[in-house]
Amino acid sequence: xxxxxxxxxxxxxxxxxxxxxxxxxxxxxxxxxxxxxxxxxxxxxxxxxxxxxxxxxxxxxxxxxxxxxxxxxxxxxxxxxxxxxxxxxxxxxxxxxxxxxxxxxxxxxxxxxxxxxxxxxxxxxxxxxxxxxxxxxxxxxxxxxxxxxxxxx
Amino acid sequence: xxxxxxxxxxxxxxxxxxxxxxxxxxxxxxxxxxxxxxxxxxxxxxxxxxxxxxxxxxxxxxxxxxxxxxxxxxxxxxxxxxxxxxxxxxxxxxxxxxxxxxxxxxxxxxxxxxxxxxxxxxxxxxxxxxxxxxxx
Numbered sequence: 001x002x003x004x005x006x007x008x009x010x011x012x013x014x015x016x017x018x019x020x021x022x023x024x025x026x027x028x029x030x031x032x033x034x035x036x037x038x039x040x041x042x043x044x045x046x047x048x049x050x051x052x053x054x055x056x057x058x059x060x061x062x063x064x065x066x067x068x069x070x071x072x073x074x075x076x077x078x079x080x081x082x083x084x085x086x087x088x089x090x091x092x093x094x095x096x097x098x099x100x101x102x103x104x105x106x107x108x109x110x111x112x113x114x115x116x117x118x119x120x121x122x123x124x125x126x127x128x129x130x131x132x133x134x135x136x137x138x139x140x141x142x143x144x145x146x147x148x149x150x151x152x153x
Numbered sequence: 154x155x156x157x158x159x160x161x162x163x164x165x166x167x168x169x170x171x172x173x174x175x176x177x178x179x180x181x182x183x184x185x186x187x188x189x190x191x192x193x194x195x196x197x198x199x200x201x202x203x204x205x206x207x208x209x210x211x212x213x214x215x216x217x218x219x220x221x222x223x224x225x226x227x228x229x230x231x232x233x234x235x236x237x238x239x240x241x242x243x244x245x246x247x248x249x250x251x252x253x254x255x256x257x258x259x260x261x262x263x264x265x266x267x268x269x270x271x272x273x274x275x276x277x278x279x280x281x282x283x284x285x286x287x288x289x
Contacts, residue, residue: 015284022169022280026176033177033196037189048186056180149165150158 010078017071020064025141027060028134031107035131043124050127051118054111057104057130065104069097092147096140107133160215167207168280174201174243175273181250182269190250198247205243209236227288232279239275246272 034053038046072093110130117123177197181190216222216229223229249265 011285015281018284019172019277019280022172023176025169026173029173029196030176030180030193033192034180034185034189037192041188045188049189052180052185052189060176145166145169146162149162150154152154152158 013071013074013078017075020067020071024064024068027064028138030056031134035127047118054114057107057111089147089151096144103133160211164211167204170200170204194251201243228282228286232282242272
């Protein structure tokens with residue numbers, strides 16, 4: 001019932017947080033689909049979808065993550081929770097967000113190197129690694145969405 | 154977990170699916186390779202249908218279940234009308250994207266792009282309504 005009683009100055013940061021999270025999930029889906037498509041085709045045809053997936057990490061996943069994370073921090077600050085407030089759902093949110101940041105950073109590095117190698121005919125392995133990470137992130141963020149909405153104790 | 158928690162989770166999960174549809178269609182417009190645009194469009198269509206159903210069914214259920222909300226509240230009525238408009242616009246966007254040479258690098262038609270941005274604007278207003286709940 002928190003949504004029904006939250007203070008009004010939480011709404012803008014919450015909007016940005018939710019919008020960022022939704023865009024993040026969509027962008028990760030594009031990455032996973034693109035790299036899976038490249039994985040299932042002949043090596044010479046795999047470069048284009050893999051390149052598109054890796055580019056999506058850089059121009060889609062990272063900005064969406066920043067919006068989600070900044071919105072989350074701003075929402076918590078605006079909510080003015082007491083010092084002792086430490087529910088499980090908030091912990092799950094922090095764990096998935098911060099572990100997700102590490103995985104997104106690794107993906108970004110893989111994307112940067114992979115894009116350079118793709119120009120020389122390599123880089124598919126790095127792309128596949130980034131694709132696997134994007135699937136792991138999707139599962140983690142599904143759990144986070146459940147935790148943020150269902151708010152388990 | 155109470156009924157309210159499950160209803161909210163399924164409602165919000167539907168909203169995530171709707172925004173994911175926008176991102177998938179946006180990827181086609183942004184120049185996804187031809188071999189990728191088919192799967193992007195197909196998954197987008199599935200997510201739009203599932204997300205639309207989840208948001209409407211569980212949104213109405215929430216409005217009935219939660220004390221203090223009524224189906225005839227202005228922001229809820231506005232959301233239901235927007236849902237109806239977005240269902241039709243989304244259907245047309247899906248068809249336009251699929252028909253557009255399966256998203257080849259020639260890009261989408263101007264009409265498809267216009268419909269896409271209309272759907273994006275409706276979705277944004279939807280999200281604003283759900284978060285700010287004007288008049289609630």
